[in-house]
Structures are given as C-alpha cells and as structure tokens.
Amino acid sequence: MRAITLLAIATSVSFAQDTRGRAADPLGRLDPSTRYAVEMLMDSARMVGLPYGPLESKALEGIAKRASSRDILVAVRRVFRSLRDARTALGPSASADELAAGAGALRVGVVGSELSHLAATRNGNRLTVPLVVLADLVTRGVPRDTASLTIFQLWLHGAADDDFLGLWRSVERDIVSGTDPGVALLNRAREIPAKGPSTAVPPATGVRPEDAKS
C-alpha cells in the first residue's frame, strides 16, 4: 500500500509540474488575432472588477475541444456578458463562485430578474449550489420558469446545499427513467421538507399565474 501511495503522490506531483509548465503561456495556442481579442476581454473584465479567470478558462476549453477561433471568441464574449449580467443581477457582494454559477445559469436561459429574486433573499447564505442546480435543470429540459420558481421556493424555505444536490440527483434519475423533466422536478421538490419560514413567493418573470400557485 505504501508503494501505491507513493506512486499516487508521484503521479500527482508530476501532474502538478505539468500544469505549472503549461501555465507559462496558456493562451499561446490561440491564433494572434483571437488571442488579442480574448486578452482585451480579460482586461475589460479586470477593469470592471469581474473575475477574468473564467474567460481564460473558456478560451483554453475551446482550444482543447478543437473549436474554431471564431467559436472560441464568441464563447468568451458570451462568458464576459453573462458574468457582467450576473453581477448586475446578484449584486456587488456576490462572490466569484456565485458570479460563475450565476453566469452559467444566465447562459442556459435563466433571466436576470430570477437571479435577483434569489439574491434579494440570500440572508448571507451562498447561492452557488442552487444556481448550479438551476442551470443543470434547465439544461436537462426542465422549463425555465418551472425550474426558477421551484428553486426559489426551496431557497425561501431554507433548503440547504445538500437538499439542492439531493433534489438534482432524484430529478436526474427520474428523467433518465423517462419522466417528463418538469413533472420530475415538481414531484421531487414536494419531498423536501420546509426548514425556514414560509414566505409569499413572488412569481418569476414570465411565470404564468397557474404555475406560480403550484
């Protein structure tokens, strides 16, 4: 076992060295014009106080996935816009993780006002996990309004990160089994007991009144 542990540590160390080596010029694999545009966006993000790491990461992801320069630039611009919109929606006190999660939610179609509702009731709690779950649910086909409203209701009722992750696992399992994504979410959300005070739920933007009552 000691040999295995040493091997694992050696692997890890060698991996870390590899990563440091690559980090010298991570954008060197971009063509000059795309690299210039990406770096301009990163500078813009830095100047307005947004995290610029996600922009660089998106560019590297595009390179690794052999995307075209044009697609990479479009993706990086989209990340920049979504980060900016996420900060507007979540407020200046939002952490970098919350901004990244909120930007992900915005990119799959969640609207800013829905994030604002969540941010307005955070009471010091981290929004990262609820936003990650929200983005995933919309990606899996749950109607945006249903997903936003359900996550918001659970958030208001004091659901914790583990509740959101448990909900996500259950819904994913149901969807794989053939259940309609929206129905799966509503059914599973009812199984989570309320932990906090019940508050009137303001309907999210675009939510039909009958949906808001459910």
Add this chain to the structure above:
Amino acid sequence: MTRQTLPVTAVAVTLALLTTGEHAIAQGASELEMRLEAGAARTSGVTALLPTGSMAVTPGLRYASRGFSLETKGSAWLNGQEWRVGDAILSTETRSPTWHGVRGELLAIASRIMASPADVSNQVDAAGRLHFIRERTGVWVGSGIIRPLRIATVANASVYSGGVWTKLRSTTLRATVTNVLFTKFASNDTVSGGGAATACPIVTSAAVAPKPDFGPGASAMTLHTSPSSCRRESRLTDVEGGVRWEHRLLELSFRGGQRFGERVDVTPSSRSWGSAHAAIWLSSQFAAVAAGGSELAQPTRGLPARRFASLGVMLAYWPIPRGTVLVVSPINQVHAFELRPAGVALQRLTAQIGGVERVEIMGDFTDWSPVPLVRRGRDHWELLIPMGQGVHHINLRIDGGKWFAPPGVPSIKDDFSGEVGVLVIKS
C-alpha cells in the same frame, strides 16, 4: 455415493470462487479479459487419505458483449510431484434486448472434473431466465436442467430458481432460491444414512445389462448402479444470500446459504455453507487473493460438502480490440464517479469504468489539458489532483473519444456543442 478422491475439486471450486458473476449485471461494451490465478489451497472435511494442501494454476478467458458472454477456465493442480489437469469449464450466456425492462437469458455450461484419468465427471447445465431490470435492481426467475454424465447415482435433474439483486453504491446484494429435483439411485450408503429407502442390492458393473457407457471411469462409478425399484425422487432447496463490495483497490464478497431437503439427501454437515473472498489490487493487473469457508455438496456430481482456505495471486489482462465499436454511450460505461478531499487543495478522483483502456479528465483546474487517470485493479481508475475550493468545470473522455460531462455531477452546455460537469468544491 460419496466420492473420496476429489481434492482437485476443492482446489478448482476454491479458485473458481475468486471470479464472481457480477460482470453480467454491469455489462456495457465488449470486453475481453484474460487471467491467470495461482495459489495454494487447503482442503479439509473430505477424507484424511487426501492431501490437504495443493498448488493450483487456473487460467481463464472471458469475452463479453452486450448480448453475449463466453467464459472458459480450467485448472491444473500439483499432486505430489505431478501436475495434472483438474477441471475445465465452458459457459455461455445469451441475452435478448431489454424490452420494457425485461430481457430473456439463456445459459449453458459444460464442465469436466478429473480427479484422476480414471475418475472423470462431466456435466451439462442449461437454463433459461426471465430477468426484470430496473435501474440498479433486478429480479429473475428461471428453470433448467442438469445432465450429469458418468455419474451413475443420479439421473437428469430439473432446476427451478429465482433471485433478486440490487446495487447500493458500490455494494451488490443478491438473494437466490434454487430448487433441484432429481432421481437418485439409492445406494447402501444413502440407505443407511437416511433410512428412508428400502435396502438396495449392490450391483457391480459387470452384472448390469446393458451396461451404460460411462467411459473410462465406469468401473468405479457404476459400483452402485441399482435396479429401478431403488430409485427415489429427491428435492433440494437452496436459499443463498451474497454481498459483494468494491472499494477502491479492495474487492470483498461473502455468500452463505441454507439447504433444505430430506435427511437422506442432505447430511447435517452440508445443510449450511458460507464463504468469503477478498482481492486487493496491488497494481493495475496484479492482485493478491484469499478465500475461505465451506462449499455446499453437489449431489448431481456426487461431490460432498467441504471446507477450504486458499491464498494466491491473480494476474489479469484486459485488451480492447482495436476498432471496437461501442454500442452504448460512453457515459453509460461509467458506473461510479466520485471526488473526495485528499488534503489541502487536493482531491482524489475515482471512477469505476469497465472494459476500457484509457480514461482522461480535463477542466479549468488542468488548464484544459487532458490528464490520464491511473488504473487500479479491475475497473477502478484513480487520480490525485490539485483543485482548490470554488466552482470548477470538468470533462471526461474514454479511449480518446468525445469529451462528456461525468455522471453524478450537475452539468451545463459548454458553448462548443457539448456539456461540462460543474463541481462545487467547498473549503
């Protein structure tokens, strides 16, 4: 009849225990597995005349695809100064496509056990099963026949069985009930033991006409051949439960059961059985294995119950033929994917992925450069990776294929016509 000359059986069965049948449950893509096991086995409870310790080498080959699997293995054992082939088993399983969670299965097994050149036992088993599978749980019922050859004490046996299994994370639980009905030619041994049948005259093979063709070992095997008046219908019911647990480099399995039947068919020593098997992978293709416990009697082969203990090593090789076309989505090949803290800003990533040659990840924490996972054991892949707290994006790739979001973590579109997994690492 109780055959007293089968130490090889104990060795073979012991080593056969080292390979379990869980692969069929999780089968996704085609795979070829070759293995060679070697070890020492100690047998007791059979006879004092037998050597209690043996060395055995057990090569095996298994091919499995989505609808078909074939497995063959044998064993050679060292008796004194001489190596001898001990047994050989060929088994096939054919599975129909699953329709509304139900599939049909056909199983066929041909096996030969040789205690000595003059003492050979052949058997053919065939069975059909209806298997209802839902996610990580299954229920099956089936029936079949056992055709013993060269065993004069038992005619064809009918088998009716049912079982249930479920997978809870890395643990597989199963329970089976098996009914075996067979016609037994009562011998003086069994009559005196149980007292349920009338005394039967011992008839030597020379007096039996026509003499059944039992092959080279007929003289020993036909000693108890009896007239039809000594036939008796026997029924055995075996209830067995088992647990198999895999955790990183360790594989543990336990099984135990109870046999119900008349006293004439089931001796007190063979009413219950239990065994344990452990394997720890020391490298990707080398494992230390140990097993011990008791094995139930096999009346259709005339094999008594026995106790055993073994210690050995196992070598395995999983070559994937070039050009193999996967018939399932790569994500379905990933049976488990976990991330656990392994120190300050260090995470231990583990995955259970069977039948593949190479597994890689990449994410923002690797600057989106692929990093291969290290194989540890059968289907276990592992990597220690620096990853601080925060939101991270991750992709997984199998055998150089398409990047995808690993199962078990939320995912979002990646802006490049794919998806990425989203990890939230807390402090």
